[in-house]
Amino acid sequence: MVSAETLLFVDWGTTNRRAWLVGPGGRVLEEHADARGILSVEPGGWDAAVAELRHVFEDVEPRLTLMTGMVGSNRGWADVGYVPCPAGIGDLVAKLHWVEADAVAIVPGVCLREPPRADVMRGEEVQVLGAVAAGLLPPDGLVCHPGTHTKWIEVADGRIVGFRTVMTGELYALLSKHSILSDLLAGEAADGPAFREGVEHGLGNCDLTAELFQIRARVLLGEAAREDAASYASGLLIGADLRAGLGRTRHDVVHVVGRPDLTALYAAALDQTGRRAERLDGDRAVLAGLQRLAETVL
Amino acid sequence: MVSAETLLFVDWGTTNRRAWLVGPGGRVLEEHADARGILSVEPGGWDAAVAELRHVFEDVEPRLTLMTGMVGSNRGWADVGYVPCPAGIGDLVAKLHWVEADAVAIVPGVCLREPPRADVMRGEEVQVLGAVAAGLLPPDGLVCHPGTHTKWIEVADGRIVGFRTVMTGELYALLSKHSILSDLLAGEAADGPAFREGVEHGLGNCDLTAELFQIRARVLLGEAAREDAASYASGLLIGADLRAGLGRTRHDVVHVVGRPDLTALYAAALDQTGRRAERLDGDRAVLAGLQRLAETVL
Numbered sequence: 001m002v003s004a005e006t007l008l009f010v011d012w013g014t015t016n017r018r019a020w021l022v023g024p025g026g027r028v029l030e031e032h033a034d035a036r037g038i039l040s041v042e043p044g045g046w047d048a049a050v051a052e053l054r055h056v057f058e059d060v061e062p063r064l065t066l067m068t069g070m071v072g073s074n075r076g077w078a079d080v081g082y083v084p085c086p087a088g089i090g091d092l093v094a095k096l097h098w099v100e101a102d103a104v105a106i107v108p109g110v111c112l113r114e115p116p117r118a119d120v121m122r123g124e125e126v127q128v129l130g131a132v133a134a135g136l137l138p139p140d141g142l143v144c145h146p147g148t149h150t151k152w153i154e155v156a157d158g159r160i161v162g163f164r165t166v167m168t169g170e171l172y173a174l175l176s177k178h179s180i181l182s183d184l185l186a187g188e189a190a191d192g193p194a195f196r197e198g199v200e201h202g203l204g205n206c207d208l209t210a211e212l213f214q215i216r217a218r219v220l221l222g223e224a225a226r227e228d229a230a231s232y233a234s235g236l237l238i239g240a241d242l243r244a245g246l247g248r249t250r251h252d253v254v255h256v257v258g259r260p261d262l263t264a265l266y267a268a269a270l271d272q273t274g275r276r277a278e279r280l281d282g283d284r285a286v287l288a289g290l291q292r293l294a295e296t297v298l
Numbered sequence: 299m300v301s302a303e304t305l306l307f308v309d310w311g312t313t314n315r316r317a318w319l320v321g322p323g324g325r326v327l328e329e330h331a332d333a334r335g336i337l338s339v340e341p342g343g344w345d346a347a348v349a350e351l352r353h354v355f356e357d358v359e360p361r362l363t364l365m366t367g368m369v370g371s372n373r374g375w376a377d378v379g380y381v382p383c384p385a386g387i388g389d390l391v392a393k394l395h396w397v398e399a400d401a402v403a404i405v406p407g408v409c410l411r412e413p414p415r416a417d418v419m420r421g422e423e424v425q426v427l428g429a430v431a432a433g434l435l436p437p438d439g440l441v442c443h444p445g446t447h448t449k450w451i452e453v454a455d456g457r458i459v460g461f462r463t464v465m466t467g468e469l470y471a472l473l474s475k476h477s478i479l480s481d482l483l484a485g486e487a488a489d490g491p492a493f494r495e496g497v498e499h500g501l502g503n504c505d506l507t508a509e510l511f512q513i514r515a516r517v518l519l520g521e522a523a524r525e526d527a528a529s530y531a532s533g534l535l536i537g538a539d540l541r542a543g544l545g546r547t548r549h550d551v552v553h554v555v556g557r558p559d560l561t562a563l564y565a566a567a568l569d570q571t572g573r574r575a576e577r578l579d580g581d582r583a584v585l586a587g588l589q590r591l592a593e594t595v596l
């Protein structure tokens with residue numbers, strides 16, 4: 001099937017891949033998700049991996065294929081670098097990396113250099129700048145993108161002017177899979193008194209590496225319920241995440257973009273700081289971003 | 299071989315086991331270390347695991363076998379509980395758990411209950427109280443026992459009056475084995491400018507989960523040398539450990555007990571806070587502790 005009118009959007013992460021076949025006006029015709037993250041692609045296997053995706057969509061030949069995420073990292077198809085802050089959507093377009101002229105491009109990441117601070121993002125910039133362009137986010141504000149590596153992103157005049165990464169999701173995963181806390185963290189974390197107590201401690205001037213061990217000690221001594229441990233630990237790490245991300249910012253509203261289950265927990269935690277969370281589904285944001293980039297290119 | 303005069307001391311941890319055959323006056327006749335930690339012992343296999351040890355020492359039948367460490371935990375031979383703070387060596391003797399009357403005993407741990415704070419130790423109490431009894435540590439002071447779970451122990455009048463656990467070594471191991479930082483942390487950490495910069499950040503009011511990601515970002519952007527990452531990360535976690543452990547204490551001297559490679563790094567970090575570290579080898583401390591307990595029992 002040849003379709004001159006369709007676009008193929010790919011959000012290609014480390015362990016997973018999502019793709020959307022999009023028609024005129026940004027209408028999603030079909031979507032697909034699989035576990036073919038970049039680490040599963042052999043060197044030299046990128047053309048085949050993209051052909052596989054096209055096959056999923058009945059061998060479509062899209063007018064344009066746009067890719068975002070870790071596919072543009074030093075472990076991906078090509079290391080497409082980073083655009084420095086402040087970065088607007090025009091800066092991403094200017095630095096698109098064309099792996100096939102006028103047909104297949106990878107979006108660059110965004111970096112921050114303020115020695116000794118340094119930070120990088122790859123993927124979130126498309127969501128945030130796209131959502132701003134589509135009117136889903138305001139041109140000035142604070143965006144929180146929770147996940148493996150939570151991003152706190154300051155947007156001003158529609159550009160990313162600064163950001164900070166917090167290793168919250170990854171640390172929780174390490175603790176629940178491999179640490180002495182793993183049996184305690186086997187359950188699901190949920191909002192409630194234990195979660196909120198954790199948030200309170202994490203927001204405070206706490207010593208995180210000491211607080212983590214306390215989770216085990218309290219259960220061993222019968223001072224806390226075993227079934228509350230996952231929610232408390234999640235609250236503790238999310239509280240510390242908020243502390244790092246909010247810093248000295250003065251925003252009353254935080255725009256939380258991501259998976260609905262995660263944004264709900266962050267909204268609950270933000271509520272404890274007296275701030276209001278505006279939630280936006282991450283899929284809508286990434287689609288808006290890739291659509292806006294495509295429109296600029298075509 | 300029957301030897302009515304010998305004692306068998308065992309420091310039985312989660313993954314490793316050390317044993318000493320001790321003669322009159324506490325003289326070490328022979329020592330042994332293997333990887334038969336408590337997790338390698340099948341349920342019901344404890345008698346055999348101890349017989350195995352005796353066999354290593356030519357089937358000795360010691361007058362007394364004293365065991366300390368995780369062998370007394372809920373995953374060990376018997377859950378022998380904890381003595382509450384303040385705890386002296388007499389409290390450990392009073393609560394020895396005899397698995398074989400007058401012949402084989404497991405030393406209890408020590409716990410702290412000051413809600414919402416709670417903490418536990420199992421093994422370090424023998425080292426600290428034994429070293430105090432043997433005159434290797436003063437009866438009043440602050441002891442730091444670095445490791446997987448660093449313990450900061452306040453001693454007053456020869457008793458443990460309070461302590462705090464910090465999950466430093468375990469967190470470093472999780473990050474270097476399983477995280478996005480693992481390739482950067484493959485090298486050995488050593489004292490030097492990168493280590494000291496990490497200590498400085500860790501001692502400060504930093505957001506640890508954000509600082510950890512910075513390690514990767516700085517290397518990606520060429521702001522820091524890849525080969526410095528392990529030392530910097532180690533410094534960062536040890537700095538945060540000191541911050542948690544020193545808290546509001548006013549000790550000019552900290553007694554650092556443990557493996558010489560680790561105590562050296564902690565001594566360097568303590569030096570940055572203007573405190574003096576007195577180092578004591580952990581093996582000497584555990585032997586002193588078990589010897590003192592044995593003398594009290596016999």
